[in-house]
Amino acid sequence: MTVKLVTDSTCNLPPHLMALYDIRVAPVTIHFGMDAYKADVDIDTAEFYRKIAASGILPQTSQPSVGEFAHLYNTLADEGADEIISVHVAARLSGTCQSAALAASQVSKRVQVYVVDSMAGSAPIGWMLADAAKLIAQGWPAAEIVAHLENQRTQATIFFAVDNLKFAQMSGRVGRLTGVLSAMLNIKPVIGLEGGQINVLTKVRSNKAAMRQIVTLTKERVKNNSVNVGVVHAQTPERAKTLMELAKAELNIQQAFIAEIRISLAVHFGPETLGLTTYPFQGDVNAL
Incomplete structure (x- = not known):
């Protein structure tokens, strides 16, 4: 077969x-007004962010x-x-x-x-x-x-921090009041995806605190079990490298990669999003 x-x-x-x-x-499909683009086919990551910056409009997806x-x-x-x-x-x-x-x-x-x-x-x-x-x-x-x-x-985990909740609020992923309060207080929301549902777990005052909190939450879930890790980011590669180093110091990582978050997801959370994800290790350490 x-x-x-x-x-x-x-x-x-x-x-x-x-x-x-x-x-x-x-x-x-990514929709900028009347214009539609197939993600990573008709529009790449650089053009996606250029269009957001130029238009000030949050695109829609289908x-x-x-x-x-x-x-x-x-x-x-x-x-x-x-x-x-x-x-x-x-x-x-x-x-x-x-x-x-x-x-x-x-x-x-x-x-x-x-x-x-x-x-x-x-x-x-x-x-x-x-x-x-x-x-x-x-x-x-x-x-x-x-x-x-x-x-x-x-057993997979996803924890990430967003620069603010404007994009998530506009796309309907979090409530309007939560997004407004986040922007007013200049805080960094830490978000978890559990059971297929997004929840704002906590809020911190700095990017460094957000990264530490993400690693702490992940460690609480995976403990010392062997995991594969993906650090994903939206236009913040240096912070992604720092997060990976923090994760390596705390987690039992077997395989790992850093990648720009796909624009199909970045549309909902905006630039500066940074995430740490894990999946149970299944063997074959030479796969990457």
Whole structure:
């Protein structure tokens, strides 16, 4: 049985691994007024931030359509896929899983598609896909891989700090009052994504305090267990390096990468966002 992997453009994973595992991507659409762009296809990260700075407008997003997913699944079936594992951003945050599930039902006579709600976004999706790719190589059936991923996703962690809550408030990810108070007090909210839902966990007064708090929260969750780490950032690479060093001093890290957060997520939290994510280590320390 040939099993293929699909995700959406909220996934963070180093490009060479995306290519190595032949992970296909259904792009989210970014809307600047009447202009629409496929994330990382029609618009790159630099242009995305240039447009925000020039217009002062927060763009909107829309998930890949049912038709786009069906086309991608049919393409993979044409290439010989018998089964597809399609892993996506948390269903509580986006309609992407729903679109994928509807498309899966449309193509069910051609190819079996398993849609997995990552209950996360960004690097944890990437680590889930890397995990799945290794199991595919070991000959695991797709259904067993999906069950494994659904167990592992509960152990993934995402904690991040945003410069302010203006973007999250405008996109509806946090309440208006919380966003206004954050801006007035010039505080740095620390946010967690748990069970597919975003929660403001605490607020601190500086970027340094935010990084320390992110590492502390992560350590409380993962303890001394072996983990893979992804540090993601929005236009703040030096702080990302500092956060990685803080994480290495406290966590039992086996594999790690630093990446610019995908613009499909950055649209909701804005520039200067900085996050620390973990996923349970599954072996193969040479993967990166």
